[in-house]
Amino acid sequence: MGSHGNRIAIERTGAPGASAVILLHGGGQKRQSWRRTGKQLAAAGWQAIACDVRGHGDSDPAPDGDYGYDRLVEDATSLIQAAGGRAVLVGASLGGKIALAAAGRLPPDMIRALVLVDAVPRSLESGIARVASILRPPPDGFDSPQAAAAALAATNGTATAPDAGARLQRNMRRDAAGRWHWHWDPRFFDPSHGLGIQPALTRLEDAARRVTAPTLLVRGELSDVTDAAGAAALAACIAHLEIAVIAGAGHMVVGDRNDTFDAILLDFLQRHVPVCGPG
Incomplete structure (x- = not known):
């Protein structure tokens, strides 16, 4: 269950009660984008919980049309609480920005680690514009x-x-x-929600300065959304940030180089976060 009674669809892989990794997809995606990663996490002893962000896939659309960061962070908080009150947060693209906002807002003991996948506050305007053009299809489908x-x-x-x-x-x-339409609520990407680069910049960089959990940024070498300058700006906010660059990957890191991403993720977790089994 998400915040304010909004139902959030999840896909759980691994043993209930095991240490939780919550997986947040990017804008316009669904929880199934994490399926292969979820299987790898489960095989390593984790409980992977992939969700459809509100207004996407099988999750409820917001009845009041509110898709701002406050409400998205409240949804993430509900997932963490349902998973036992502590979790690793992994987010790709917009999901990474939601995870960052949550990690900077919640009590430190709720966030065991934070993994951002091609997601930084100072994204490239041209890449975001390209993605936005995909996410705003013709109104008539x-x-x-x-x-x-x-x-x-x-x-x-x-x-x-x-x-x-x-x-x-x-x-x-x-x-x-x-007529055929994308699966997400078209209201999600209304500029009034403040999800854009400039409206969210101060919020996300302030959140980053408050992050104490082990943090990893994985970016695609060929990404047009996240570059070395954006990664450096994030590192200036999070002194303990680790950065991995995946050769040949674009913005869709998990889809482009899933095996490489999974190996980097599991290595990071093994080094920083002990797995706790059921019970």
Whole structure:
């Protein structure tokens, strides 16, 4: 259950009662984006809890349309409390910024470690603009998932694979008129929520200065959202920050180089956070 009665869909992998790792996806994604990582965490003795951020996937849309950081952090807090009151937070892209905001706001003993995946307060404006263009589709939707795939490929400057629509379909919903839409509440990305770079900069850097838990930033070498300057700015706020750069990965680090990411994540956890089994 999220904050204010908003239901949050989760996918739990591993033994109930084991040390929890809460996985927060990026904007426009779903909990299934963490499935392979969840299996690796479970095999290492962790309990992986991947959620659909409010307004995404199977989680409830916000009845009042509130998708600001305060409400998103309250949802993350509810997940930590449901997992026993302490957890590792791992977040990709916007999910990383939510995790950072939560780690800076909550009591230190609730956050065992923090892992940010291609997420820094000082993101690159051009990369964020590219992502935003994907997340704000036509109000009337698409003729088909394949049409959505073609629009996505055009934004990324790539060709459309013949099976791209079929693979995208799980991330879409069909309305009564037969039009296809992304699975998230379109109100989520309204600028009034303050999720953009400049509106959130002071909040996120202030949160970063309060983080005491072991913290890792994993960024993609080819990312157009997070660069070395953004990583350095975050390191200036978190003196104990560790940084890993994954060669050949873009902004979608977990999808681009999942095995490499999982190995880096598990090594970091092994060095900093002991696993506690059920009971």
